[in-house]
Amino acid sequence: AQRVTQPEKLLSVFKGAPVELKCNYSYSGSPELFWYVQYSRQRLQLLLRHISRESIKGFTADLNKGETSFHLKKPFAQEEDSAMYYCALSVPAGGTSYGKLTFGQGTILTVHP
Amino acid sequence: DTGVSQNPRHKITKRGQNVTFRCDPISEHNRLYWYRQTLGQGPEFLTYFQNEAQLEKSRLLSDRFSAERPKGSFSTLEIQRTEQGDSAMYLCASSPSRGTDTQYFGPGTRLTVL
Numbered sequence: 001a002q003r004v005t006q007p008e009k010l011l012s013v014f015k016g017a018p019v020e021l022k023c024n025y026s027y028s029g030s031p032e033l034f035w036y037v038q039y040s041r042q043r044l045q046l047l048l049r050h051i052s053r054e055s056i057k058g059f060t061a062d063l064n065k066g067e068t069s070f071h072l073k074k075p076f077a078q079e080e081d082s083a084m085y086y087c088a089l090s091v092p093a094g095g096t097s098y099g100k101l102t103f104g105q106g107t108i109l110t111v112h113p
Numbered sequence: 114d115t116g117v118s119q120n121p122r123h124k125i126t127k128r129g130q131n132v133t134f135r136c137d138p139i140s141e142h143n144r145l146y147w148y149r150q151t152l153g154q155g156p157e158f159l160t161y162f163q164n165e166a167q168l169e170k171s172r173l174l175s176d177r178f179s180a181e182r183p184k185g186s187f188s189t190l191e192i193q194r195t196e197q198g199d200s201a202m203y204l205c206a207s208s209p210s211r212g213t214d215t216q217y218f219g220p221g222t223r224l225t226v227l
Contacts, residue, residue: 043221088155102158
């Protein structure tokens with residue numbers, strides 16, 4: 001069965017510092033990887049997905065199949081980045097469509113002024 | 114608001130009672146998912162629907178849990194004979210089911226079983 005591990009429950013940085021939130025996964029096939037974010041008193045929302053290769057709010061994440069990792073990075077953290085971040089994995093549920101998400105435990109990022 | 118909605122937002126019940134939650138997905142979305150989230154954990158998959166068909170159920174979904182999506186639109190999740198261990202946030206998400214699709218989450222229903 002697939003598994004997602006986020007080794008840090010808490011991460012604190014100062015504004016302007018680089019930040020990296022770690023995510024490792026276990027799955028033998030070709031998963032799709034996501035980062036979801038939950039800001040205070042808001043619903044869970046997609047931050048980015050590996051197939052898009054986009055940079056959202058200055059965040060990037062590269063899928064490393066050799067290390068089975070999908071770490072989230074931002075060169076200069078901002079106070080508004082403070083939130084809970086979840087790494088998630090999706091595998092083919094059948095046919096060509098992807099189904100359920102398997103989430104990590106989450107990392108609370110706090111960016112201090 | 115065209116996002117996923119869930120009702121009620123909070124539910125407090127006594128052990129042994131039955132509860133039912135409702136999820137209204139984004140209107141054109143064919144797939145609907147239910148997840149459960151306990152304190153300090155990420156969401157865990159419970160079940161999902163493609164239109165009205167329930168395609169997969171997690172082993173977390175005991176016999177006391179049942180989910181329906183009768184007309185392929187809104188969905189209900191019922192828990193019978195609630196136990197204190199059922200206390201959690203129940204999340205609903207929907208996606209348009211074309212290729213690899215983003216899931217859009219609702220605000221959740223927080224269940225407290227006393």
